[in-house]
Amino acid sequence: MGKLFKHLSQNDRIKMETMLNSGHKVVEVAEYLHVHRSTIYREIKRGEYTHRNSDYTEETRYSSDLGQKNHDWNAQGKGRNIKIGNDRPLAEYIEEKIIEDKYSPEAALAAAAESGIEFTTSISVRTLYRYIDKGIFLKLTNKDLPVKGKRKKHNKRVKVQKRASAGESIENRPDEVKDREIFGHWEMDTVKGKQGVTKSCMLVLTERKTRDEIIVKLPDQKAASVVEAIDRLERKWGDMFTKVFRSITVDNGVEFSDYEGLERSVLHEGEKRTFAFYCHPYSSWERGSNENNNRLIRRHIPKGEDFDEKQDRDIEYIENWINNYPRGIFGFKTSAQLFEEEIRNLA
Incomplete structure (x- = not known):
């Protein structure tokens, strides 16, 4: 060696x-x-x-x-000896996780620790970033990192709200939703493809406590298609729906304009199945979990890409990838693990 x-x-x-x-x-x-x-x-x-x-x-x-x-x-200026130079299996494992599996450096190191493989050395997240900056790896560079290699230019534009939301304002949302202590409160958004080309869109729901993700491909970006997707979810979950989906927070997009359709039950006539709350105009941070998970989706479908030809199995793969991604905020547990625990508690 x-x-x-x-x-x-x-x-x-x-x-x-x-x-x-x-x-x-x-x-x-x-x-x-x-x-x-x-x-x-x-x-x-x-x-x-x-x-x-x-x-x-x-x-x-x-x-x-x-x-x-x-x-x-x-x-x-290299400082101390490069530890990973004596552990080629660890270097290759990290490269595969970041380049092929689209993990962040933090998640790659967490996966290495949980893999059961006995590597001869270990490195910190800070050291890993330094190695990548210095070009230590054969294949891995800053361009492969999900955020660092893809800086976004921000253009200053004056934004004008096109319509006022008809539903309940986020200001009236219960404190239990904000605190993330209670399971079953979701954020909902749409991920769109290439402007003027992609007719379909992806409806994404993120549970605020566990960050569990649900992705549904819609044929278009109409409010009726969104309501129909929520109807299908209610039929899937049955009477559990009201416990699993206590509330849904959305933005003021036209696709979410039918708040009555979002809230009314298709299984129990005249009853509400959930509560819809609307963010302030142009305040995406009020759906922070949604925004973070959307960035994970963009690792697989970059912004501006036409995804009309994506099949259900492709969408299912991305959903499973997100839900089984090690989360630093949860001590590198996955959203799928936490979500299953919550469902068992409800049952």
């Missing part, structure tokens, strides 16, 4: 440049220098430059001088 992670010397870099320019493959260079191939890949990245040939064509080559220069520069 020690040989696989040895440091390259300046002489090793010169041999490496000669072999690569002679057409040798990375695996062959790694075997000759007695290092792992990932060491060669990282070194190539460190010493890469664009070479112009005599016929004015360009190609990417490796320079041992440039590689050594960058190595010396990085060594000046």
